[in-house]
Amino acid sequence: IKDTMKTLATFESPSLSTVLSHMLKESNNLSSECILKSIGLVEKGAPGDADAGICAIKRELSALGIKEKDYRIVDGSGLSTYNLISPQIIVSVLKAAYDDFTIYPEFVSSLSIGGIDGTLANRFKGTMIENQIRGKTGTLSGVCSLSGYLKTRHGRFLAFSIIFNGFVGSSAPVREAQDEIVRMIFEEM
Numbered sequence: 001i002k003d004t005m006k007t008l009a010t011f012e013s014p015s016l017s018t019v020l021s022h023m024l025k026e027s028n029n030l031s032s033e034c035i036l037k038s039i040g041l042v043e044k045g046a047p048g049d050a051d052a053g054i055c056a057i058k059r060e061l062s063a064l065g066i067k068e069k070d071y072r073i074v075d076g077s078g079l080s081t082y083n084l085i086s087p088q089i090i091v092s093v094l095k096a097a098y099d100d101f102t103i104y105p106e107f108v109s110s111l112s113i114g115g116i117d118g119t120l121a122n123r124f125k126g127t128m129i130e131n132q133i134r135g136k137t138g139t140l141s142g143v144c145s146l147s148g149y150l151k152t153r154h155g156r157f158l159a160f161s162i163i164f165n166g167f168v169g170s171s172a173p174v175r176e177a178q179d180e181i182v183r184m185i186f187e188e189m
């Protein structure tokens with residue numbers, strides 16, 4: 001059969017750093033799911049599935065000392081309400097990424113820049129925080145999060161995670177509260 005098969009088309013995907021940048025800056029959920037399955041492909045071979053990708057993520061979290069009983073991951077995009085994670089775990093992952101020079105430069109450059117681009121393009125614009133925050137947002141019905149890195153007014157560099165959940169109605173007031181918390185951290189730390 002191999003001798004009779006012909007290649008009809010080939011496709012070269014963008015680099016992983018380009019895909020990650022689009023995924024994180026623009027909150028592209030399809031890319032997130034595809035990357036999870038690609039991790040699964042590397043982890044356990046073809047065809048590459050979400051369960052295998054989640055196993056790989058659990059192994060990495062375990063290596064950071066994070067216990068499986070303290071979180072739940074069921075998809076790659078975070079769209080499922082069955083996902084459970086704490087700000088403390090997110091900060092642990094952000095700190096680990098910061099400490100790993102093999103991934104940190106590409107990772108941080110793929111995060112949205114406050115007041116400049118991505119999902120943070122219109123947040124912190126025209127303030128002292130503009131260009132001082134790199135982060136990832138997340139919003140579902142009743143859930144709103146902002147996590148990332150912040151360079152404070154006093155020059156400290158911090159990892160942070162703010163997650164609100166269980167609220168009813170618009171996420172706009174919640175985002176305003178997150179931004180106010182970030183402003184307080186920026187001024188005080």
